[in-house]
Amino acid sequence: MRKKVLAVLLAAVTSLSLVACGAEKAPASTxxxxxxxxxxxxxxxxxxxxxxxxxxxxxxxxxxxxxxxxxxxxxxxxxxxxxxxxxxxxxxxxxxxxxxxxxxxxxxxxxxxxxxxxxxxxxxxxxxxxxxxxxxxxxxxxxxxxxxxxxxxxxxxxxxxxxxxxxxxxxxxxxxxxxxxxxxxxxxKRNEICRINTFVRKDWLDKLGLKAPTTKAEFEEMLVAFRDNADTLLGADASKMVPYSIGSDVGWRIATLIESFMDPEITDKELYVTGYDSRRLPMNGTKEATQLVNKWYNDGLVWKDFYLYKAGDATEDDMMKAGFVGAFTHNYDYPFRGNENSINAVLAAQFGEDAKFVAINPFEDKNGKYTKYNYGITGDxxxxxxxxxxxxxxxxxxxxxxxxxxxxxxxxxxxxxxxxxxxxxxxxxxxxxxxxxxxxxxxxxxxxxxxxxxxxxxxxTPELTDLSLAYSYSNVDVQDVQDAIAAAKLDWKTPKVPTVRAIEAEAEGTDLDNKRDQAFCNAVKASVADFDSVWTAGLNEWLQAGGQAIADERKIAWEETYGDAEMLP
Amino acid sequence: MGKNTTVAVPKKKVNWKIYLKRYWQLYALIALPLIYLFIFRYMPMKNILIAFKEYKLNMKLGDMPWASNHGMKYFIKAFQTPDFIKALRNTLMLNILDLIAGFPAPIIFALILNELCFKRFKKVVQTIAYMPHFLSWVIIYSLSLQLFAPNGGFISELIKASGHEAIPFLGEAKHWVATYVGMGVWQNFGWGSIIYLAAIAGINTELYEAASVDGAGRFKKMWHITLPGIKPTIVVLLIMNLGGIIGGGFERPFAMANPAVMNVAEVIATFVYKVGIKGLKFSLTTAVGLFQSVVGLFFLLTANWISRKLGERGIW
The missing domain is CATH 3.40.190.10 (Periplasmic binding protein-like II)
Structure with a gap:
C-alpha cells in the first residue's frame, strides 16, 4: 500500500512540476x-x-x-x-x-x-x-x-x-x-550626423609638455611618449599603460584613420560599389591604415588584449575610466555618454577636472585635410x-x-x-x-x-536643437562637447545614397561581419613581416564568403540606373 | 526449441498484461519521461524536412517548396561552403584532442583517489575536483582571461616577471587549442571520475585479498584487478564518447572563441548558430545538423560493433 501511495505521489509531483514550468511561459505566448x-x-x-x-x-x-x-x-x-x-x-x-x-x-x-x-x-x-x-x-x-x-x-x-x-x-x-x-x-532619420572622433587625455599632453597632434607622425610620437613615460603618468600602475586603445571591432575603432588613407576624390560609384561593409574592409586605403596600426601594435603602442573581449564588454571602458588609456577613436561623443558614469565624469571625480579626454584631428589625408564621413540623414x-x-x-x-x-x-x-x-x-x-x-x-x-x-x-525648433546639443550631456564640460562636435565636423562629407534595385547577394553572404572583424584582428596582431600575407588571406576569405559577389552585383545595379556616370547627380 | 517458441508467444502476451497490472506503479513513473522524450525528442524530428525544403517564414512546413536537386540542394551547398568544411575539420580536431586528453584523465584520477588511505582527505579532494563541473563556460572563459590575458593576466604577468615573453594562450591558434583542451579536462575530470569510482567500489574485495596473499603489490593489483574490473564501464563510455565525436556542445567553443583564433575555433555548433540562427539560413543549417547526426550515429554503431566483435559488452 505504501508503495502505491508513494508511486502516485511521485508521479503527481513530477507532472505538477511540468505543469508549473508550462504555466510560467503561458502569458508570453497568449x-x-x-x-x-x-x-x-x-x-x-x-x-x-x-x-x-x-x-x-x-x-x-x-x-x-x-x-x-x-x-x-x-x-x-x-x-x-x-x-x-x-x-x-x-x-x-x-x-x-x-x-x-x-x-x-x-x-x-x-x-x-x-x-x-x-x-x-x-x-x-x-x-x-x-x-x-x-x-x-x-x-x-x-x-x-x-x-x-x-x-x-x-x-x-x-x-x-x-x-x-x-x-x-x-x-x-x-x-x-x-x-x-x-x-x-x-x-x-538621423538628426545628429556627427560620426566619429579621436580622443586624447588632455592632462597627459600637458604633463609631458606636448601639443595636440595634427598629423599621423605627431600622433605616433605622442603614443611613443605615453609609452616611454608610463612611470610619470601612471606611477605604480605603469605596466597597465595603454597608449592607444582599440577593440575587437577594429574597423570601427580606427575608422577616421582608414578614411584619412582613402582617396578624398573617390567617386560616388566606387564608394557605393566597395561600400557594403560599414567598416570599409575592401576599400583602397584600408590596408595601409591597418598596416600602420599593426606597426603600432608591434611597437607596444596598442592595447595587447583588444581582440579578447566581445561587443558590449565593459573591460575597455573600465580601463579608460581607471585612467590607463591615452587615446582612442570611437563615437564622436563617447567620453560624454552616461551621465555621472561617463568616462570623463569618472576621470574627473578621481583625478581632478583636468583629467579628461578631448577630441583631436590627428589623421591628415593626402591633401593635408581631415576628410571624414558623417552618417548622412538616412541609413540609420x-x-x-x-x-x-x-x-x-x-x-x-x-x-x-x-x-x-x-x-x-x-x-x-x-x-x-x-x-x-x-x-x-x-x-x-x-x-x-x-x-x-x-x-x-x-x-x-x-x-x-x-x-x-x-x-x-x-x-x-532646429535652432533650439543646435543650441542645446552640447548641453544634452550631464556631468561633463559643455566646452569639451562643443569642441568634439566641431572636431567631428571639420572637413566632413555626407555619403550619397544611390537609388538602385535590391542587391540579392547582400542577403546571401555568410557571416561577413564576423569575417571582417577576424580579418582586421589578425592583421593588426600579425608580426610586421607577416602583415601582407595575413591581410591578403583575411580579405580574400571575406571576399569569397560573399563580399566579392556583393561588389559585382552592386556594380551592375549602379550601371543599370546610372549608366557610365561615376558621380551621382 | 522451435516448439517452445511457438508456445511462448501467446504466453508472452499474457505476461505483458500481468506485468502491467503487477507493476503499474513503475509504468506510471516511466510514462512521464517517455512523454517528455516523445514531445521534445521525437516530435521535432519532422522538422528535419526543412533540410530538404526552401524555408519560408510565412508558410507551414508542409507548404514549403522542395529544394532543387531532388531536395539535396542544401547538402550540396554545405559541402561547397568553405566555412562548413572548416567547421567540420575543427569539430573533429577539437573532439579528438578532447578524447585523447580528456578521456583517460578521470580514469587516472579515479585510480589515484582509490589508492588514498585517508578517507577525509579523499572526500575533500573529490569535492574540490567536482566543483568546476558546475561552472558555466562563460565563467570559465572569464577565469581564463584573468589568468591568461597578455595584459594583466595572472600567469602572463608571472611569466613576464620572470623575464620571458608572454605566451599567447588565447590569441594564437596552437596555444588556444591547448588552452581549450586543458580547460575542458580541468572542468570535467572530477565529475567524470564518479562513475569509475562507483565501478571500482563494485569490484569484489576478495580479489584484492587473494592477490595480496599471492604477493601482488599496488601496481599489480591496479593493473590486474582494478582496471579489468572497470573495463566494461570504460568501454561503454568510450563508445558513447565516440558517438559524440562530430557533435559537441555550443557553449564551450562559443564562449572561448575570439576573432583572432576563429580559424580553429569555429565548430559545427557555432557555424549553425551564426549562419542558421543569426543569418536565418535554416535550410542550410538543418542540412548540416542532419549530416552531423547521421555521422554521429554511424560512429556510435561502428564503435559498438567493433567492441562486440572484440568480445566486450556493447551498450546494447
Missing part, C-alpha cells in the same frame, strides 16, 4: 494571440459613424492592440526597459489619441538580430520592428516574412502626414526597389512590419505619433525640472533624473530606442 483576435471582431461592426477602417474623428471606435519592438540595454542603474514612466506615457498617449493599446516587446540590444529572427520564425514578432541592417530585412522579405509598405502607404497616406513631414518623401521611399516597386522598410534604423502584422493602420499611427516634434521632444527632454533645465542662454540642459523621479531614467541616451524614426536630439 499575449500576441490576443492581438490577432481583436481586429476580426471589430471589422464586422462598421456602422455609419466610423469610416471603412473603423475610425471616427481620428480615433478607432474599438480599442486596437499593437506590439512594438524595444531594445533592452540592461542598464545597471536603469529601469525595466519595457515598463517605466516613459513606456507608460507612450501607452497613455496612444490610447488617448487613437484608442490603440501599445505593448512593448523588449529584445536585448546586442543580440537584437538573433532575437528578431527567432520571433519572426515563431510568428510572434512585434507588429512594428526595427533594425539597423537593410540586408537583414531583405532576407526576411525574401522568405515572405515582411509586408510590402508601398501599397500600404498609398492606401493610408492621409493618416500619416506627420511622418511624411518629418521623414520627407525621399527618405520614406529611399528603399523602394526601382524595378519591382516594393518597399520593405522605412528609413529612420529602419522600421518594418512583419507579415503577421494585421493592425497596419494602428501601426502607422504609432509611427506618425513618433514623428511629431512634440512627442520626440518630450521623450528626449521630458518635463522641465525632471530631465532638463533651461540655461541662461536658452539652451535646454538634459540631465539624469533625481532619486524621486528615477522612473524617468532614460535607459538609452535621449531615449533613442523609443524615438523609433529619429536618432539624435530633436527639440521644437
Amino acid at each position: 499575449a500576441p494571440a490576443a492581438s490577432t483576435e481583436t481586429p476580426a471582431s471589430t471589422e464586422e461592426k462598421v456602422e455609419e459613424g466610423p469610416d471603412q477602417y473603423g475610425m471616427q474623428d481620428g480615433k478607432f471606435v474599438e480599442t486596437r492592440h499593437i506590439s512594438v519592438e524595444l531594445y533592452d540595454r540592461n542598464v545597471t542603474e536603469g529601469t525595466d526597459a519595457g515598463d517605466n514612466a516613459w513606456t507608460k506615457w507612450i501607452q497613455e498617449q496612444m490610447l488617448d489619441r487613437y484608442n490603440v493599446e501599445v505593448e512593448f516587446i523588449t529584445v536585448p540590444r546586442w543580440t537584437e538580430g538573433d532575437e528578431i529572427n527567432n520571433l519572426l520564425a515563431a510568428g510572434t514578432a512585434p507588429d512594428i520592428c526595427y533594425t539597423y541592417s537593410y540586408p537583414t530585412i531583405q532576407t526576411y522579405a525574401n522568405m515572405g516574412g515582411v509586408l510590402d509598405l508601398a501599397p500600404i502607404l498609398d492606401e493610408y497616406r492621409p493618416y500619416v502626414n506627420n511622418m511624411f513631414d518629418w521623414l520627407t518623401e525621399d527618405a520614406i521611399y529611399q528603399d523602394k526597389d526601382p524595378s519591382t516597386g516594393t518597399l520593405w522598410a522605412i528609413e529612420g 534604423r529602419k522600421v518594418f512590419f512583419p507579415a503577421t502584422n494585421d493592425e497596419v493602420l494602428a501601426s502607422l499611427l504609432y509611427l506618425d505619433f513618433m514623428s511629431e516634434a512634440s512627442t520626440v521632444e518630450f521623450l528626449q527632454a521630458g518635463e522641465e525640472g525632471v530631465i532638463h533645465t533651461v540655461a541662461d542662454n536658452g539652451a535646454w540642459v538634459i540631465q539624469a533624473p533625481d532619486e524621486a523621479h528615477h522612473d524617468w531614467y532614460q535607459n538609452s541616451g535621449k531615449n533613442i530606442d523609443m524615438t523609433i524614426n529619429c536618432n539624435g536630439l530633436r527639440l521644437a
Whole structure:
C-alpha cells in the first residue's frame, strides 16, 4: 500500500512540476494571440459613424492592440526597459489619441538580430520592428516574412502626414526597389550626423609638455611618449599603460584613420560599389591604415588584449575610466555618454577636472585635410512590419505619433525640472533624473530606442536643437562637447545614397561581419613581416564568403540606373 | 526449441498484461519521461524536412517548396561552403584532442583517489575536483582571461616577471587549442571520475585479498584487478564518447572563441548558430545538423560493433 501511495505521489509531483514550468511561459505566448483576435471582431461592426477602417474623428471606435519592438540595454542603474514612466506615457498617449493599446516587446540590444529572427520564425514578432541592417530585412522579405509598405502607404497616406513631414518623401521611399516597386522598410532619420572622433587625455599632453597632434607622425610620437613615460603618468600602475586603445571591432575603432588613407576624390560609384561593409574592409586605403596600426601594435603602442573581449564588454571602458588609456577613436561623443558614469565624469571625480579626454584631428589625408564621413540623414534604423502584422493602420499611427516634434521632444527632454533645465542662454540642459523621479531614467541616451524614426536630439525648433546639443550631456564640460562636435565636423562629407534595385547577394553572404572583424584582428596582431600575407588571406576569405559577389552585383545595379556616370547627380 | 517458441508467444502476451497490472506503479513513473522524450525528442524530428525544403517564414512546413536537386540542394551547398568544411575539420580536431586528453584523465584520477588511505582527505579532494563541473563556460572563459590575458593576466604577468615573453594562450591558434583542451579536462575530470569510482567500489574485495596473499603489490593489483574490473564501464563510455565525436556542445567553443583564433575555433555548433540562427539560413543549417547526426550515429554503431566483435559488452 505504501508503495502505491508513494508511486502516485511521485508521479503527481513530477507532472505538477511540468505543469508549473508550462504555466510560467503561458502569458508570453497568449499575449500576441490576443492581438490577432481583436481586429476580426471589430471589422464586422462598421456602422455609419466610423469610416471603412473603423475610425471616427481620428480615433478607432474599438480599442486596437499593437506590439512594438524595444531594445533592452540592461542598464545597471536603469529601469525595466519595457515598463517605466516613459513606456507608460507612450501607452497613455496612444490610447488617448487613437484608442490603440501599445505593448512593448523588449529584445536585448546586442543580440537584437538573433532575437528578431527567432520571433519572426515563431510568428510572434512585434507588429512594428526595427533594425539597423537593410540586408537583414531583405532576407526576411525574401522568405515572405515582411509586408510590402508601398501599397500600404498609398492606401493610408492621409493618416500619416506627420511622418511624411518629418521623414520627407525621399527618405520614406529611399528603399523602394526601382524595378519591382516594393518597399520593405522605412528609413529612420538621423538628426545628429556627427560620426566619429579621436580622443586624447588632455592632462597627459600637458604633463609631458606636448601639443595636440595634427598629423599621423605627431600622433605616433605622442603614443611613443605615453609609452616611454608610463612611470610619470601612471606611477605604480605603469605596466597597465595603454597608449592607444582599440577593440575587437577594429574597423570601427580606427575608422577616421582608414578614411584619412582613402582617396578624398573617390567617386560616388566606387564608394557605393566597395561600400557594403560599414567598416570599409575592401576599400583602397584600408590596408595601409591597418598596416600602420599593426606597426603600432608591434611597437607596444596598442592595447595587447583588444581582440579578447566581445561587443558590449565593459573591460575597455573600465580601463579608460581607471585612467590607463591615452587615446582612442570611437563615437564622436563617447567620453560624454552616461551621465555621472561617463568616462570623463569618472576621470574627473578621481583625478581632478583636468583629467579628461578631448577630441583631436590627428589623421591628415593626402591633401593635408581631415576628410571624414558623417552618417548622412538616412541609413540609420529602419522600421518594418512583419507579415503577421494585421493592425497596419494602428501601426502607422504609432509611427506618425513618433514623428511629431512634440512627442520626440518630450521623450528626449521630458518635463522641465525632471530631465532638463533651461540655461541662461536658452539652451535646454538634459540631465539624469533625481532619486524621486528615477522612473524617468532614460535607459538609452535621449531615449533613442523609443524615438523609433529619429536618432539624435530633436527639440521644437532646429535652432533650439543646435543650441542645446552640447548641453544634452550631464556631468561633463559643455566646452569639451562643443569642441568634439566641431572636431567631428571639420572637413566632413555626407555619403550619397544611390537609388538602385535590391542587391540579392547582400542577403546571401555568410557571416561577413564576423569575417571582417577576424580579418582586421589578425592583421593588426600579425608580426610586421607577416602583415601582407595575413591581410591578403583575411580579405580574400571575406571576399569569397560573399563580399566579392556583393561588389559585382552592386556594380551592375549602379550601371543599370546610372549608366557610365561615376558621380551621382 | 522451435516448439517452445511457438508456445511462448501467446504466453508472452499474457505476461505483458500481468506485468502491467503487477507493476503499474513503475509504468506510471516511466510514462512521464517517455512523454517528455516523445514531445521534445521525437516530435521535432519532422522538422528535419526543412533540410530538404526552401524555408519560408510565412508558410507551414508542409507548404514549403522542395529544394532543387531532388531536395539535396542544401547538402550540396554545405559541402561547397568553405566555412562548413572548416567547421567540420575543427569539430573533429577539437573532439579528438578532447578524447585523447580528456578521456583517460578521470580514469587516472579515479585510480589515484582509490589508492588514498585517508578517507577525509579523499572526500575533500573529490569535492574540490567536482566543483568546476558546475561552472558555466562563460565563467570559465572569464577565469581564463584573468589568468591568461597578455595584459594583466595572472600567469602572463608571472611569466613576464620572470623575464620571458608572454605566451599567447588565447590569441594564437596552437596555444588556444591547448588552452581549450586543458580547460575542458580541468572542468570535467572530477565529475567524470564518479562513475569509475562507483565501478571500482563494485569490484569484489576478495580479489584484492587473494592477490595480496599471492604477493601482488599496488601496481599489480591496479593493473590486474582494478582496471579489468572497470573495463566494461570504460568501454561503454568510450563508445558513447565516440558517438559524440562530430557533435559537441555550443557553449564551450562559443564562449572561448575570439576573432583572432576563429580559424580553429569555429565548430559545427557555432557555424549553425551564426549562419542558421543569426543569418536565418535554416535550410542550410538543418542540412548540416542532419549530416552531423547521421555521422554521429554511424560512429556510435561502428564503435559498438567493433567492441562486440572484440568480445566486450556493447551498450546494447
